Amino acid sequence: MDITEAIIRLSETSGASGAEVGAAETALEMLREYCPDAYISKGNVIGIFPAAGENMPFVLLDAHIDQVGMIVTSVTDDGFVKFAGLGGLDERLLPAQPVVIHGKTDIRGVICSVPPHLSGDGDTVPDIASSAIDTGMTKDELEAAVAPGDAVTYDVRCRRLHGSRLTGRALDDRCGVAAILYAVSLLRENAPECGYGVVFSVQEELGERGARLAAYSLKPDIAIAVDVSFGLAPGEKAEKCGILGKGPMIGISPCLSREVSQGLFSAAKSLGIPYQTEVMEGLTSTNADQYSVGGTGAKACTLSIPLRNMHTPVEVIDTADVELTGRLLAEYIRMVKEGD
Amino acid sequence: MELKERLRELCLINGVSGDEDRVREYILGYAEKYCTCRTDPLGSLICFKNGKKQGKSLMICAHMDEVGFIITYINSDGTLQLRPVGGVDTTAAIGKQVIVGDPGIPGVIGSTAIHNIPRSERGKIPGWDSLYIDIGAADREEAEKLISPGDCAYFDSDFTELGGGSGIKSKAIDDRAGCAMMMELMAEELEYDTYFVFNVQEEVGLRGSRASAVSVAPDFALVLESTTAGDIDGVQGAKRVCCLGGGAVVGFMDRSTVYDRELYRLAFDTAEEYGIPCQTKTMIAGGNDAGAIHVSAGGIRTLAVSVPTRYLHSASCVIKTEDLYSSYELVKRLAARIPEV
Numbered sequence: 001m002d003i004t005e006a007i008i009r010l011s012e013t014s015g016a017s018g019a020e021v022g023a024a025e026t027a028l029e030m031l032r033e034y035c036p037d038a039y040i041s042k043g044n045v046i047g048i049f050p051a052a053g054e055n056m057p058f059v060l061l062d063a064h065i066d067q068v069g070m071i072v073t074s075v076t077d078d079g080f081v082k083f084a085g086l087g088g089l090d091e092r093l094l095p096a097q098p099v100v101i102h103g104k105t106d107i108r109g110v111i112c113s114v115p116p117h118l119s120g121d122g123d124t125v126p127d128i129a130s131s132a133i134d135t136g137m138t139k140d141e142l143e144a145a146v147a148p149g150d151a152v153t154y155d156v157r158c159r160r161l162h163g164s165r166l167t168g169r170a171l172d173d174r175c176g177v178a179a180i181l182y183a184v185s186l187l188r189e190n191a192p193e194c195g196y197g198v199v200f201s202v203q204e205e206l207g208e209r210g211a212r213l214a215a216y217s218l219k220p221d222i223a224i225a226v227d228v229s230f231g232l233a234p235g236e237k238a239e240k241c242g243i244l245g246k247g248p249m250i251g252i253s254p255c256l257s258r259e260v261s262q263g264l265f266s267a268a269k270s271l272g273i274p275y276q277t278e279v280m281e282g283l284t285s286t287n288a289d290q291y292s293v294g295g296t297g298a299k300a301c302t303l304s305i306p307l308r309n310m311h312t313p314v315e316v317i318d319t320a321d322v323e324l325t326g327r328l329l330a331e332y333i334r335m336v337k338e339g340d
Numbered sequence: 341m342e343l344k345e346r347l348r349e350l351c352l353i354n355g356v357s358g359d360e361d362r363v364r365e366y367i368l369g370y371a372e373k374y375c376t377c378r379t380d381p382l383g384s385l386i387c388f389k390n391g392k393k394q395g396k397s398l399m400i401c402a403h404m405d406e407v408g409f410i411i412t413y414i415n416s417d418g419t420l421q422l423r424p425v426g427g428v429d430t431t432a433a434i435g436k437q438v439i440v441g442d443p444g445i446p447g448v449i450g451s452t453a454i455h456n457i458p459r460s461e462r463g464k465i466p467g468w469d470s471l472y473i474d475i476g477a478a479d480r481e482e483a484e485k486l487i488s489p490g491d492c493a494y495f496d497s498d499f500t501e502l503g504g505g506s507g508i509k510s511k512a513i514d515d516r517a518g519c520a521m522m523m524e525l526m527a528e529e530l531e532y533d534t535y536f537v538f539n540v541q542e543e544v545g546l547r548g549s550r551a552s553a554v555s556v557a558p559d560f561a562l563v564l565e566s567t568t569a570g571d572i573d574g575v576q577g578a579k580r581v582c583c584l585g586g587g588a589v590v591g592f593m594d595r596s597t598v599y600d601r602e603l604y605r606l607a608f609d610t611a612e613e614y615g616i617p618c619q620t621k622t623m624i625a626g627g628n629d630a631g632a633i634h635v636s637a638g639g640i641r642t643l644a645v646s647v648p649t650r651y652l653h654s655a656s657c658v659i660k661t662e663d664l665y666s667s668y669e670l671v672k673r674l675a676a677r678i679p680e681v
Contacts, residue, residue: 080573090454092466093435098497098509109502110656112572113432117625118579124463125431133375134658136503136648156437159446161476161485167448234419234472235452245478254498296391303623308474310455312435314448316474 001185003178003326004319007166008028010174013160014102016069017086017205018040018322019151022102023065023170025198027177028058033199034184044201044210046218049187051195055339059333060220060298061183062211062287063176063227064204067169068311070128072101080112080132083152083223087205090312092125097313098155101134103146103156104231108155109135131150143203162318165244171315173204175305175322176226179248179271182326195215204335211287213296222260222334222340223291226325229278229304230318242306247274248325255283255292260301267332273324299340303329326336343524343668344508344661347499348414350516350523353676354439356408356425357544363404367519368618372465374526375536385538386554391530391611395679399535400472400525400671401549402518402565403542403629406511407653408433409433409449411440411473413470414484418477422449423494426543430466440475441491460584470665495655506661507584513657515542517647518564521668525599532544542629547595560603560641560678563630566593566659567621567646578622582648584660588667589646594622596631602681603643610673617666619648640651643678645671 010030015023020043028045031038035047036306051058082100096175098108098205106312112132133152135142158168177200183200197218201210204227215223229249232241242249250264268275283289284302292300305325308316341349355363364385371377375387385404388595414420420440424433439464440447451471456463473493477483497511522536542550553561571583582589589675590607591597611618634642647667650658 002643006470006591076573078571078573082573088454090435091463092431092451092454095653096656097430098500104396107508108502110502110651110658111657113429113651113654114572114577115431115568115581115625115652116427117568117573117623117648118570123465125465126464130574134502134572136507136509136658138503141503155422159437161446161448161474162482163476163478165474165476167446167474179513215520222626230453230456232417233474234415234417235449235470236456240456308436308453309450310453312450314435314437314450314474316448316476317452 001182003182003322004166006095006178006181007175008158010177011170014153015065015067016151017066020202024200027065027316030181031198034188042213042216045200047198052191053152053193055338056194057187057336059220060199060218060223060335061180061308061329062201062223062225063180064287064299065177065200066202066205068205072086072146072148072152073127073298074155075139075142075146077139078245079142080096080135081142083274083338085128088311089189091128093312094131097200100155101146107135108147109133130331148276154315161193165316166319167314167316169313171317172310175228175317177225179322180323182323183329184328186330192334194333196333201287208290210288211290212294214215215291219295220236220298220299225286225288225302227286227302227304229309231306231308233308242276242278244306245320246276248321249276249304249306251278251280251284253280253284255287256301257299260299264301264303264328264332267330271327271331273327343520343664346523347517347520350519351499351512353508354647355404356492356494357404357541358363359492360404360540360656367523370523371526380552380555382548382551383540385481385537386552386556387414389526389530391532391534393532395532396559397536398532398560398675399556400675400681401537402520402522402539402541403515404428404469404519405540405543408495411487411489411491411493413489414480416480418479419482420473422471422473423640427653430471432466434466438472438473438493438657439496440493441487441502444477445486450474450557488546491673497655507658508661509656509658511655513659514566514652517566517664521564521671525672525675530678534675537541539629546632550632550636553633553640558640559638561633562674562678563628563642563644564647565628565644566649566652568652569648569650572650581621581623581625582619584610584648584650584663586619586648588670589621589648589662590620591621591644591676593625597634597641597642598635603641603678606677606681607674608644610677611670614673616669618670
């Protein structure tokens with residue numbers, strides 16, 4: 001499996017929170033190469049790989065399939081499209097940002113930017129409520145093509161940067177999806193004793209909602225949320241960040257299972273691969289927070305890929321970290337024993 | 341080549357102020373077929389073409405430079421510090437793909453993740469110090485192999501049709517729209533002898549035009565520009581300044597020039613006579629090379645014709661195609677009339 005190609009394909013497929021169908025179908029197609037019975041249930045993409053042995057724990061690997069975006073709220077008389085945010089948008093970069101409205105067809109537009117003679121000397125960025133999308137279409141044309149509730153995503157190509165780095169939108173968390181697909185491809189070569197499952201879950205950016213459904217219906221014993229975390233960059237604090245290219249970040253938190261954290265450390269050491277430690281003092285703001293207390297509870301942990309410029313159209317990752325994450329997941333699952 | 345296609349080719353060339361060589365080479369390769377051409381010491385391109393008549397001298401000009409960025413420093417982590425060249429807001433820069441330097445290295449403009457900005461600071465416009473360019477280099481040594489301080493960076497934006505072709509979205513429409521109209525006009529048979537001047541460094545203080553206006557020293561100057569249209573959602577009345585779809589923009593005054601009254605009237609009379617959509621500006625806003633030209637060489641009678649443009653100085657300038665054609669039509673008629681004033 002070519003990890004970079006997989007990420008580019010996933011990044012360029014749209015799936016804003018609550019409107020994940022396009023991205024989910026792409027991910028399903030990719031997962032079916034390894035799991036022909038994979039399916040979509042209540043939006044979540046699910047693939048199950050039954051245990052080889054009896055009484056073995058069931059491990060669930062989760063990455064969220066949704067991306068931050070926008071949702072159409074109305075069309076103005078002047079032919080501008082008003083919108084609200086889906087997930088934690090970075091309002092600083094909305095002015096003059098190219099977007100795609102996923103209406104009856106995909107419609108390209110630009111978010112209005114207030115010109116200097118109107119913005120004056122203010123030091124605040126316009127809020128979402130006062131922003132609108134310019135499509136070059138009239139109100140009548142728009143009303144035939146766009147409806148309130150349609151999703152909007154950033155209009156940007158995923159592209160290679162120097163070395164093994166990559167930039168694009170929705171790398172949060174499509175690179176997690178790619179890491180899990182890679183882990184599954186490695187496990188196919190050498191099947192583990194335990195059973196495991198894959199879920200690409202919806203609506204994480206709106207409060208980890210898809211994961212709540214998956215936790216309830218799939219009842220994992222162990223759940224690993226494969227997501228992104230902050231990559232060190234100018235303006236970021238070293239103690240909150242991982243370094244791009246230095247390996248996956250293994251989570252430790254009062255809300256996570258120390259047993260699983262230790263299991264991931266052991267797997268990394270057994271492979272001899274680099275890894276980083278991400279210490280959090282409480283909730284992780286990932287789907288792990290849902291798996292730990294969902295259903296009757298599970299041993300949960302986070303495994304994070306460092307990413308710069310989170311929730312922007314120019315997220316940056318190192319694909320080497322994605323590969324290492326996939327290898328670590330596969331090794332961990334192979335090491336899971338009865339009673340874990 | 342059709343005007344819109346010409347604009348596409350021009351917009352996709354990278355050339356910020358002081359770095360206009362690629363734009364000039366492109367224009368020169370074409371202009372030499374029709375004009376006598378020379379490049380002045382600053383880099384402005386001065387092209388002369390004979391008309392059917394010799395009257396008072398007319399200079400038509402536009403600027404070749406676009407707004408962008410310059411790399412000022414390479415950080416130890418391989419990221420690049422940047423400053424704007426020309427008036428770019430940080431909000432137009434952050435979260436955009438860019439191309440860095442001559443070899444065309446892809447990069448992005450990043451900043452602290454929104455999650456990690458204290459609540460009290462959120463919603464504030466970031467300063468340039470908090471932005472950086474990321475080309476993917478892992479450290480300074482790796483970055484130094486690819487770029488050097490002083491290299492320019494350019495918005496990387498495609499040229500896209502909006503609204504089923506009625507609109508265009510691109511970087512650098514300011515002022516490749518003016519360049520495109522001049523290239524179109526120089527290929528036509530002209531009534532009067534005309535200088536076509538493609539200026540450098542407009543965006544950093546109307547600098548190229550100051551020198552070229554003196555060396556050409558014409559009787560009249562016609563500046564072709566793109567100007568801010570404020571007709572966006574929530575803006576009403578005079579604050580719109582000018583509107584997309586309203587035709588060529590001819591202002592009576594902006595922040596740098598009070599335009600020649602006779603030429604101003606001539607523009608509207610001509611527009612009316614030929615049925616060309618034309619509008620004025622409803623606020624005293626903006627400025628262009630006219631500011632430098634009209635007080636050069638002992639004074640030059642000056643008018644500007646502009647294409648109304650939304651989101652000027654961003655990677656996503658938006659115009660209506662019909663306004664480009666209206667502007668060109670008006671310029672063509674004025675070129676035949678101004679020397680008779």
